[in-house]
Amino acid sequence: MSIMKALVIIEPRKAEVRDVDIPEPRDNEVLVRVRACGLCQTDRHIYEGEFLAKYPIIPGHEFSGEVIDTGKNVDMVRKGDRVVIDPNISCGRCYYCRSGMKHLCENWQGIGVTLNGGFAEYALVPQENVYIMPRDLSFEAASLTEPLxxxxxxxxxxxxxxxxxxxxxxxxxxxxxxxxxxxxxxxxxxxxxxxxxxxxxxxxxxxxxxxxxxxxxxxxxxxxxxxxxxxxxxxxxxxxxxxxxxxxxxxxxxxxxxxxxxxxxxxxxxxxxxxxxxxxxxxxxxSFVNPYTMYRALDILRANIISVNDIITHRVSLMEILDILKGNIPRNAIKIVSVF
Missing domain, CATH: 3.40.50.720 (NAD(P)-binding Rossmann-like Domain)
Structure with a gap:
């Protein structure tokens, strides 16, 4: 099994960049080579132990990348597709899911919150959470899709x-x-x-x-x-x-x-x-997360309604993300993105 670099929050206020195994996709999962992952205030809350996370956890829920491998039942994307991730996973069976409110799912899970996320060289996600990017959208710009x-x-x-x-x-x-x-x-x-x-x-x-x-x-x-x-x-x-x-x-x-x-x-x-x-x-x-709005966000980014260059101010490594989580925030930072 191959190895990748990942930022792991071991427990609140304790994190490191370490070597971990590259995960293998199960039947309905997609392995994504992460190209850009935005740092969110939620990631800082997770580091401080102030959010709904399960530890140890690889944080990062605002990311884009390239499909590297797929499980045998995956039919929504294929190897080589450029994609962005919706990190919110709903069960589809509870009262809220069956009432058109999947974001309020009683069994909600979040990539980068309760499941390993995008501050790693590779990330494993369900195929239902993968959206194909417009070809003319950069990976960095696409990392803004989830917050948008x-x-x-x-x-x-x-x-x-x-x-x-x-x-x-x-x-x-x-x-x-x-x-x-x-x-x-x-x-x-x-x-x-x-x-x-x-x-x-x-x-x-x-x-x-x-x-x-x-x-x-x-x-x-x-x-x-x-x-x-x-x-x-x-x-x-x-x-x-x-x-x-x-x-x-x-x-x-x-x-x-x-x-x-x-x-x-x-x-x-x-x-x-x-x-x-x-x-x-x-x-x-x-207002909680992003039900049914990912395609609209991609269209808005593609239409240049959002000035990406004014939002993304710092492009950094995983080690620098670790330093920032510990409180060493760059001067005049607005959006910080880890690029791979």
Whole structure:
């Protein structure tokens, strides 16, 4: 059996790059030679022991590559196909799967979360989770497919954006892709908040109308005085910050919507004045993963609606990913991708 390099999180806060056996595909599985794998905040949560992972685990759920081998029953792809991976595996048998909500599967598993993922030279995936890439899309750009598919689901959840005033908390890769899509879909004003001034500069470049560092301003006052005295129609919380969610509750307008997209700490709780939710008809909406949106994400990437070069700022090795997981994050990083 051949050997490959893989980043393995042995247990929370303990990881290494090591030699492991290249897995062999079973009947319905596909062996993918990984070409690009994006680093996600979820990977950091897994490293810290703050997510749903099973250890030891090879993380990485945002990846693309080339089909190297297939099981005997695989008929959806063939050797040599350039592919991207949907990491979410549903059972197809539970109540939610049979009710059209496979992403809420009672037996949900995630490649790179509960099953080995893409921070390795090779990855094994079910054929149902493999999507053939457009020929003119690079492996690096395709590594954005999964997070972009999640964003599309989030936008589906909040509904029509045409003519709306929108605020986005967090100008990381998720917030910046939300910004570009919501602008494309007709938002009238978009406000972006982040504590990193470099990321705010990028948000301004990518068409944000207003950018603010919350450390420098009174958020509520800035919205009322400079953006819209009636408040924000749609707030996207893309940072996972409890303080950002508290601010979202303050600035959302009557009949407004708050999308909880950033992953908060599992045990976190936030006090809410229920009367405000009642009187202002505020909708607080969750969004989890990417049901039925992978093809749409590929089409959006192919149409160049997302500025990939502004999102992917660092291309690194597996050893560098390990260093970043331990907290040594490159300056001015937005999206970090391991390339093979």
């Amino acid at each position: 598919a999640c964003i599309i689901h989030g936008i589906d959840r909040i509904g029509m954006a045409i003519g709306k005033t929108i605020a986005i908390f967090g100008a990381g890769p998720i917030g910046l892709m939300f910004l570009q899509l919501l602008r494309h879909f007709g938002a009238s004003k978009i406000v972006v908040f982040d504590i990193n001034d470099y990321r705010l500069e990028v948000a301004k470049k990518l068409s944000a109308d207003y950018v603010y560092n919350p450390r420098d301003i009174d958020i509520s006052k800035a919205i009322i005085d400079e953006v819209n005295r009636y408040g924000i129609d749609i707030v996207v919380e893309a940072s996972g910050s409890l303080e950002a969610f508290k601010q979202a509750l303050k600035i959302v307008g009557y009949s407004g919507r708050i999308l909880v997209f950033g992953v908060p700490p599992r045990e976190s709780e936030v006090g809410i004045r229920l009367f405000d939710v009642y009187r202002k008809e505020i909708s607080i909406i969750g």
